[in-house]
Amino acid sequence: MESVRWGILSTARIGLEKVIPAMQKGRATTVVALGSRDGVRGREAAAKLGIPTAYDSYESLLADPAVEAIYNPLPNHLHVPWSIKAMEAGKHVLCEKPVALTADEAQQLVDAEKRTGKRVAEAFMVRHHPQWLRARSLVAEGKIGEARLIRTIFAYSNADPANIRNQAEIGGGGLYDIGCYAIATARFLFGAEPLRVMASVQRDPVMKVDRLTSGLIEFPDGRQLVFSCATQLTARQEVEILGTKGRVQVKVPFNADPAKPTEIVIDDARDLYAGGAVSERFDPCDQYTLQVDAFSEAIRQDKPFDYPVADAVKNMRIIDALLRSETSGRWETP
Numbered sequence: 001m002e003s004v005r006w007g008i009l010s011t012a013r014i015g016l017e018k019v020i021p022a023m024q025k026g027r028a029t030t031v032v033a034l035g036s037r038d039g040v041r042g043r044e045a046a047a048k049l050g051i052p053t054a055y056d057s058y059e060s061l062l063a064d065p066a067v068e069a070i071y072n073p074l075p076n077h078l079h080v081p082w083s084i085k086a087m088e089a090g091k092h093v094l095c096e097k098p099v100a101l102t103a104d105e106a107q108q109l110v111d112a113e114k115r116t117g118k119r120v121a122e123a124f125m126v127r128h129h130p131q132w133l134r135a136r137s138l139v140a141e142g143k144i145g146e147a148r149l150i151r152t153i154f155a156y157s158n159a160d161p162a163n164i165r166n167q168a169e170i171g172g173g174g175l176y177d178i179g180c181y182a183i184a185t186a187r188f189l190f191g192a193e194p195l196r197v198m199a200s201v202q203r204d205p206v207m208k209v210d211r212l213t214s215g216l217i218e219f220p221d222g223r224q225l226v227f228s229c230a231t232q233l234t235a236r237q238e239v240e241i242l243g244t245k246g247r248v249q250v251k252v253p254f255n256a257d258p259a260k261p262t263e264i265v266i267d268d269a270r271d272l273y274a275g276g277a278v279s280e281r282f283d284p285c286d287q288y289t290l291q292v293d294a295f296s297e298a299i300r301q302d303k304p305f306d307y308p309v310a311d312a313v314k315n316m317r318i319i320d321a322l323l324r325s326e327t328s329g330r331w332e333t334p
Contacts, residue, residue, distance in 0.1 A: 004296040007033040007067035007091070009058055009082060011045045014096065015073040019123075020049055022258070022288030023071070028296035029289075035061025058082065062089035069299060071123075071292070072096060075164045076171025080105045087118040092299050094292065096123050098180050099309065101171045103316040109309045121295055121305055122312035124184050126254055128290035130282045131262045132185070135241065135248050138266065139189050145245030148223050150189060152182040153238045154254060155230035159204075165231065166207045173209035174229040175201075175319060181254050182227035183217070183318050189241060192219050193314060196331045199322040204232070215322050245269070246276075258286035 006029060008015055023029045031051055036042025039056030046054035055061045062070070062085060069092040072083050080100050083093045087109075099122040100106035109120050126132050139147045156178075158165060165172045187193065194217045202212040211232040217225040239250040249265040256262050261281045268276035298305040317334040325332040 001028060001297070001300055003028050003030040004092075004299050005030050005032045005066055005068045006292075006296075007031075007035060007061045007064065007070050008051070009035055009061065009070050009072045009086070010074050011036045011038070011041050012073035012075075012096075015071065016045055016049070019071060019073065019288050019292070020051075022286045023292050024049070025286060025289045026293045026296065028293045028300065033061055033064055033067055035059075058085075062086055062091065067091060069094065069296070075167075076101060076176055077169075080108055083109055083120055084112045087112045087116040087120060090116075090118065092118050092295075093120040094123050094295050095120060097184075097312075098122075098171070098176050098316065098319065099312040100316055101176070103313050103320050106309070106313040106316045110313060113309055119295075119299060119305065120309045121307055122309065122315070123291060124181070124307065125287040125291040126181065126185060126256075127188055127307060128294055129256060129262070129287040130285065131250060131256070131264050132188070132253075134280065134282070135239075135250055135264055136189055138248050139241060139243075140191070142243075142245075143266065144241065144243030144247055147189070147241050147243040149242040150186045150223075150225045150227075151238075151240045151242070152185070152225065152227040152253075153229075153236055154178045154181060155228070155233040155236045157232055157234060159232050161207055166204070166209050168208040172207070173203075173211075173213075174231045175199075175210050175213045175322060177229075177231070178254070179213055179215070179227065179229035179322075180315060180319060182215070182225065182229060184315050185239065185253070186217065186219070186225035186227075187315070190219050190223055192223070194219050194225075194318055194334055196333050197318060197321045197325060198331050199325040201323075201326040210326075213322070217318065256287060257284075258288075259284050 033053040035055040270276040321332040
């Protein structure tokens, strides 16, 4: 199969440090160009990464007929407008999360997809990692009985006001940045959409972004996600799925090092000291590579992608509801 030719929209850090190197390892993906508003920075980044073509504007990148697909890691408030511009220029788009700032904005991408015939998807790479696929299969098979509770923690420390994650007016804050993972993975594991949500939000008094958000999300049949995401606490990641006959723990659920093995724990809960726990280890892999290759293969083979942009709209509806709950102090319906 001929690989899909990709262009990179901007020199965003996540692209330069994680996603582009991962894409370059792909079997179905070739990075052929990079566009930057800073021509010097763009050319330096392209040279360092071995990307053959560098453009000094986003528009020039989108006009390149050799580019078939665009990876969009721009700041959150630019995800929708530039993804639409890319689709209108005849490119498929893989857009970083969150795909938009509201569900209504995300719906614009659905409309653009129908109008242009080009595909767009949200980049939740974890759903392609073998450890997550195994966790989902264990839940589906009833290995831990009936899975009723997912407990998720995702935290890091970043109080730099110059960092885009701390700029409220462009979509900064913990819920947009990392809380979205807790929501997406709970939907992935339960295979269902929530009925109602409630949030407790603590905002930075100066930057106004949410620095600690906790949510309670109720799914059908009484299943729940309880999560906390924080941007000014010690770094921590953990996901635990509790069922009626055991539990599954994903030890490093989100930022798995591509050079290190990953591990999940399956515990029959015979005691509180994990006396019945066994570990399953997974060989090192790059979840970004797996994600982009899956999207490239869907493009080249003209087959459905497992996570179309309509899925991103559903995730945004839940984030919208959590933010409404912050204001109302009540349960809200997505």
